[in-house]
Amino acid sequence: MSLTDTSISSVLQEERLIHPPPAFSNEAHVSSLRKLKALRKQAAADIYAFWEERARALDWFAPWRSTCEWKYPRAKWFVGGKLNVAHNCLDRHVAGWRRNKAAIIWEGEPGDTRTLTYQALFTQVCKFANVLKGLGVKRGDVVAIYMGMLPEAAIAMLACARIGATHTVVFGGFSADALRERINDSKAVCVVTQDDAYRRGQSIALKEAVDEAVKKSATVRKVVVLRRSGVEVRMKSRRDHWWHELMADASPIASAPALNSEHPLFILYTSGSTGKPKGILHTTGGYLTQAAYTTKMVFDLREDDLYFCTADVGWITGHSYIVYGPLANGASLFMYEGAPNHPEPDRFWDMIARHRITIFYTAPTAIRAFMKWGDKHPRRHDLSSLRLLGTVGEPINPEAWMWYHRVIGGGRCPIVDTWWQTETGAIMISPLPGATPLKPGTATLPLPGIDADVVRRDGSPCDVNEGGYLVVKQPWPSMLRTVFGDFQRYKKTYWSEYPPQKDGRPAYYFTGDGARRDADGYIWIMGRVDDVVNVSGHRLGTAEIESALVSHQSVAEAAVVARPDDVKGNALVAFVTLKGQAKQSARAVEKLRSALRNHVGGEIGHIARPDEIRFTDALPKTRSGKIMRRLLREIAAGGSITGDTTTLEDFSVLERLREADDDA
Ligand code: PRX
Numbered sequence: 001m002s003l004t005d006t007s008i009s010s011v012l013q014e015e016r017l018i019h020p021p022p023a024f025s026n027e028a029h030v031s032s033l034r035k036l037k038a039l040r041k042q043a044a045a046d047i048y049a050f051w052e053e054r055a056r057a058l059d060w061f062a063p064w065r066s067t068c069e070w071k072y073p074r075a076k077w078f079v080g081g082k083l084n085v086a087h088n089c090l091d092r093h094v095a096g097w098r099r100n101k102a103a104i105i106w107e108g109e110p111g112d113t114r115t116l117t118y119q120a121l122f123t124q125v126c127k128f129a130n131v132l133k134g135l136g137v138k139r140g141d142v143v144a145i146y147m148g149m150l151p152e153a154a155i156a157m158l159a160c161a162r163i164g165a166t167h168t169v170v171f172g173g174f175s176a177d178a179l180r181e182r183i184n185d186s187k188a189v190c191v192v193t194q195d196d197a198y199r200r201g202q203s204i205a206l207k208e209a210v211d212e213a214v215k216k217s218a219t220v221r222k223v224v225v226l227r228r229s230g231v232e233v234r235m236k237s238r239r240d241h242w243w244h245e246l247m248a249d250a251s252p253i254a255s256a257p258a259l260n261s262e263h264p265l266f267i268l269y270t271s272g273s274t275g276k277p278k279g280i281l282h283t284t285g286g287y288l289t290q291a292a293y294t295t296k297m298v299f300d301l302r303e304d305d306l307y308f309c310t311a312d313v314g315w316i317t318g319h320s321y322i323v324y325g326p327l328a329n330g331a332s333l334f335m336y337e338g339a340p341n342h343p344e345p346d347r348f349w350d351m352i353a354r355h356r357i358t359i360f361y362t363a364p365t366a367i368r369a370f371m372k373w374g375d376k377h378p379r380r381h382d383l384s385s386l387r388l389l390g391t392v393g394e395p396i397n398p399e400a401w402m403w404y405h406r407v408i409g410g411g412r413c414p415i416v417d418t419w420w421q422t423e424t425g426a427i428m429i430s431p432l433p434g435a436t437p438l439k440p441g442t443a444t445l446p447l448p449g450i451d452a453d454v455v456r457r458d459g460s461p462c463d464v465n466e467g468g469y470l471v472v473k474q475p476w477p478s479m480l481r482t483v484f485g486d487f488q489r490y491k492k493t494y495w496s497e498y499p500p501q502k503d504g505r506p507a508y509y510f511t512g513d514g515a516r517r518d519a520d521g522y523i524w525i526m527g528r529v530d531d532v533v534n535v536s537g538h539r540l541g542t543a544e545i546e547s548a549l550v551s552h553q554s555v556a557e558a559a560v561v562a563r564p565d566d567v568k569g570n571a572l573v574a575f576v577t578l579k580g581q582a583k584q585s586a587r588a589v590e591k592l593r594s595a596l597r598n599h600v601g602g603e604i605g606h607i608a609r610p611d612e613i614r615f616t617d618a619l620p621k622t623r624s625g626k627i628m629r630r631l632l633r634e635i636a637a638g639g640s641i642t643g644d645t646t647t648l649e650d651f652s653v654l655e656r657l658r659e660a661d662d663d664a
Contacts, residue, residue, distance in 0.1 A: 028434020077286030109338025148197030171314025261285030279484030286477030295325030425478030
């Protein structure tokens with residue numbers, strides 16, 4: 001990615017300030033801004049001492065010799081220390097009263113439910129650890145996990161962690177080709193899967209995809225298949241084994257060996273701006289320290305919470321904030337198998353009410369879908385058990401934030417807008433809900449112990465409200481250690497934009513995000529640097545224009561991209577979905593187009609007004625819910641789709657967008 005432009009114009013100003021409710025602050029781990037500032041100051045004075053104190057919240061079998069060894073661009077944390085992630089997530093809870101506490105309360109899409117206490121989860125994990133060992137999986141081997149949202153996905157992850165195998169979870173919505181690519185790149189020796197998975201009432205044939213993916217695999221020796229629906233699947237003798245058969249014979253006693261702090265815990269693939277997916281490698285001690293600490297502080301976790309994160313275990317959020325962070329804290333987590341609109345668009349609200357869920361963590365794209373489906377769905381349910389809301393994954397439009405706060409949170413729940421990445425492993429920028437005054441649309445300030453900033457191309461800090469690049473100036477415990485099998489790519493992608501300087505300035509980690517800091521130091525993410533558009537010499541964050549569009553009463557969702565323009569350099573094209581489905585007359589559509597352009601003009605300024613607005617009933621998204629702007633750019637430019645579309649969730653969207661094009 002090249003960074004040739006030096007300025008990013010940021011013109012969206014959000015003035016609202018929402019203070020933590022006193023009732024919340026009084027009970028919170030960090031109960032005031034003053035205390036948060038003191039914590040931040042303490043961390044800044046000695047960042048390593050700060051993280052050492054956090055690491056001590058875990059059980060270590062042997063202490064570390066040095067806290068952090070940083071040799072550009074290689075980081076090691078808690079070097080010499082020994083621990084076991086599964087021990088920290090299970091054994092230490094089972095040793096005390098939490099053994100009978102619910103670890104996972106699970107609900108299947110068809111409505112079946114299961115509760116696993118810490119004791120039950122511990123037993124399952126020990127047994128599956130023995131199963132893996134029995135299949136010949138050794139410490140350091142890679143195990144691919146390709147499953148839906150079942151407790152067994154977490155059991156498989158924890159069993160790998162227990163024996164020191166490295167897991168790579170592949171999202172169950174990925175195709176056989178995508179799975180094959182990840183299995184081959186990681187050299188997995190074993191795949192854990194299920195017969196098929198439920199999604200929106202449909203069945204997704206996971207085992208069939210595994211068969212396809214491992215056909216010519218040089219490394220996969222064993223496949224373990226969990227029976228979920230009972231549909232008939234082909235089992236290849238000697239290679240394929242039923243989960244329940246292996247578990248029936250497995251011993252429930254499995255030791256948790258002391259592993260090095262830098263032992264590889266997992267590889268998780270994420271897409272770069274181009275090319276093949278990157279296998280982000282995370283290790284043991286530093287990762288768990290920060291995942292556990294941030295879960296406790298950001299979600300202000302209390303013993304009696306029931307915490308629901310709607311992510312899939314196939315993404316980093318599912319790793320850090322469904323499995324490792326919550327379980328390391330001995331929390332009760334709620335896990336749901338299926339789609340948010342099955343059988344009806346009120347499924348989440350129905351579950352929150354029935355299970356008395358207290359913390360709800362989801363993504364802006366989901367929130368915008370909820371808005372589009374209408375207030376009547378949440379309004380039908382008692383959401384009074386909720387005390388905290390969270391978002392992650394992309395900038396949240398202030399209007400969506402306000403809706404979330406009002407309709408889901410009943411005006412009483414703080415919202416933690418958490419900025420982080422697959423690469424950062426854990427939350428980096430976020431409010432602490434009992435302490436930080438919130439502004440809709442910003443993840444607010446870096447957490448104590450995180451040195452993040454917005455800088456110019458030359459590395460100097462940006463002025464207030466001057467757009468620049470988001471960087472992290474000091475290593476942090478849960479940072480990625482490398483791109484699996486490609487250290488050069490790791491170095492080039494993350495550490496070459498801001499390498500160490502002769503004057504002694506250290507290297508900065510390059511996040512790939514554009515951002516600005518406001519007068520209070522709050523960081524406003526403006527989207528990926530490649531989602532930043534230059535119009536008539538002004539660089540504009542497309543996310544800001546989208547926010548402006550979504551703040552219009554008729555708009556449900558918007559994506560803004562650039563297309564080349566002779567005069568302005570770039571013209572802005574907005575793809576817009578409207579609330580409600582009613583068909584409108586051509587005149588009304590034209591009127592709305594001009595109203596929206598004026599609205600954006602009013603919200604941001606004349607330069608940000610889209611040159612073209614195209615109405616569509618859906619936007620192309622990845623399976624994790626990110627809008628695929630690259631495809632929209634190609635459509636906007638009037639060309640055909642040439643790039644990779646394998647991560648697209650719903651292919652028919654492309655056809656419909658082309659039709660929208662014809663109508664325009
Ligand atoms: O652009 C930022 C956006 O998502 C990117 C990371 O994506 P991924 O690795 O898939 O991880 C998502 C879950 C952690 C970031 O570079 N992003 C993530 N959280 C936020 C965000 N943008 C704005 N606000 C956030 N809270």
